[in-house]
Amino acid sequence: MSPEVPDRLSLTLNALADPTRRAILARLSLGETSVNELAEPFEMSLPAVSKHLKVLERAGLISRSRTAQWRPCKLEPEPLKEVDMWLRDYRKMWEQRLDRLEAYLKELQAKETQAQSAKPKDDNTKDGEIK
Template identity: 80%
Template sequence: MPEDRLSTTLSALADPTRRAILARLALGEASVGELAEPFEMSLPAVSKHLKVLERAGLISRGREAQWRPCKLEAAPLKDVNSWLDGYRRFWEQKFDRLDAYLQELQHVDPGAGKN
């Protein structure tokens, strides 16, 4: 059964190394070597992470002579944001109700109920 795009994207984002790679690519294109620098792992290990990101559509790889720059492709992140939007509204409603309750508590007479 093929995975849907959202599941593939979320799976790719589940790993902190891949999220760090995407954060670096948000600054601009980079080679595999440049992307590997901050990590204590081999180039083949970084390449495996890049393949996961590429399959999820989160990066693309170009070809310029010997240099194969990686580039962020943010469109799948828009799908994640849209999915999260419903939950964002859920929590905003919860916080609005909490805020209203706290406002109500502040207006209660502090001496009420004391004998």
């Protein structure tokens, strides 16, 4: 029933969950730019880009100044910092997972070496890549 205003982090993540918007941010990381220039690489109308910019602005990811009829956009990294902070708590999880993989590989290698001591041939363990 209430209009339900979303929290800042949700606003930010939602803004980031679109490849066009991320591309815009990537472009802006190189420096301030006008809307037209931002829109140029995309095959969509200017109003569409304008809407994306509004989403980014609402999330605080960009700010806009005004020079003549241009409204140059500027990247504001603060919300990204918040995403980073949210991620922090989970970071240890994939690191831990890597640790376990590493341990497993070490164990495997130990077993291999042991087996090879009987019939020594070429070593096949070279990379920890999964996929």
